[in-house]
Amino acid sequence: MTTESQPGLRERKKQRTRDAISDAAIGLFFECGYHEVSVAQIAEAAEVSKRTLFTYFPTKEDLVVHRMADHETESAQVVRARPAHTTPLAALRDHFLDGLRRRDPITGMNDHPDVCALSRLIYDTPALVDRMQRFRAGGERALAEALRDTTDASDLTARLAAVQIIGVQWALSADNFQRLAGGEPADERYPGAVRDAEYAFGLLANGLAGLM
Numbered sequence: 001m002t003t004e005s006q007p008g009l010r011e012r013k014k015q016r017t018r019d020a021i022s023d024a025a026i027g028l029f030f031e032c033g034y035h036e037v038s039v040a041q042i043a044e045a046a047e048v049s050k051r052t053l054f055t056y057f058p059t060k061e062d063l064v065v066h067r068m069a070d071h072e073t074e075s076a077q078v079v080r081a082r083p084a085h086t087t088p089l090a091a092l093r094d095h096f097l098d099g100l101r102r103r104d105p106i107t108g109m110n111d112h113p114d115v116c117a118l119s120r121l122i123y124d125t126p127a128l129v130d131r132m133q134r135f136r137a138g139g140e141r142a143l144a145e146a147l148r149d150t151t152d153a154s155d156l157t158a159r160l161a162a163v164q165i166i167g168v169q170w171a172l173s174a175d176n177f178q179r180l181a182g183g184e185p186a187d188e189r190y191p192g193a194v195r196d197a198e199y200a201f202g203l204l205a206n207g208l209a210g211l212m
Contacts, residue, residue, distance in 0.1 A: 018056050018066075021046040025063040030117055034064075034125045061131035064122065071106045072135055075166065076142035079150060088147060092165060093201040096172070100193050103186055108176030109193055111186040119177050140166045164207070168200045 024046035028037040039060060043053045057063050075092055082091035099107040105115045122128045144162035147153050153161065175196065179189050 014056075017048065017052070021048060021053055021056055022063055022066060026067075026118065026121075029064070029121055034121060034128065059131075061127055064118070064128055065131050065135055067118065068106060068135065072138050073142040074106075075139060075169070076146035079143065079146040082150075088151065089165070089201065089205055092169075093197070096169060096197055096201070097194060100176075100190060100197065106173060107193075108173035108178075108180065109186050109190065111180045116180060120181065123177070136166060136170060164204060168204060172197055172200055 021042065025037070025042045028042060028045060039050055039053060042063070043050045046053070057066065075095075078091050078095045079088045082088065096107065100109050103110045105112075105119070108119070110116075122132060140159075140162045143166060144155075144158045147158040147161055148155060151158070172193070176189060176193050179192075180186060
């Protein structure tokens, strides 16, 4: 019988605390509205101190945006992990299309009520929109660095390419979310989302031909 290491136990406890705080916050945001809920109320609902809350989430916006934290550098990770002889753009296109198939919420193609409610909360809250713009900028920086490190692109080319690629991904995701928010089921939207993605990445391929 193997006893789990103390570091492992601590990490699991920290993750449970993080999840409990975020779940309490988002539940209150859904019920009362983002601006109507105070940090003190969230701490009370999660049964932690305000100091503990801020240890896990430095800002109120982080209570929501952390749900997508793994996606911030996702495009950069795809570029770095792509198979040999596969271009960055082809790898990112295939990854986005796979996300549509999997109904990955980051593609805007998930119509689960909780996912839709979280997306509406973000789009309808200026403070969260601003925070997502910083999230987007972080993704652009990470992707530009990955392009510089794995291709012959200059610094300027890598930065411009990253801005275009991330911009297209965000535009496609926003379009899908708006369609689903308007009542279109994900399964009905899917063929059109694929066509839009293939068209958009085709435009990128033409604009970045010979560079990416």
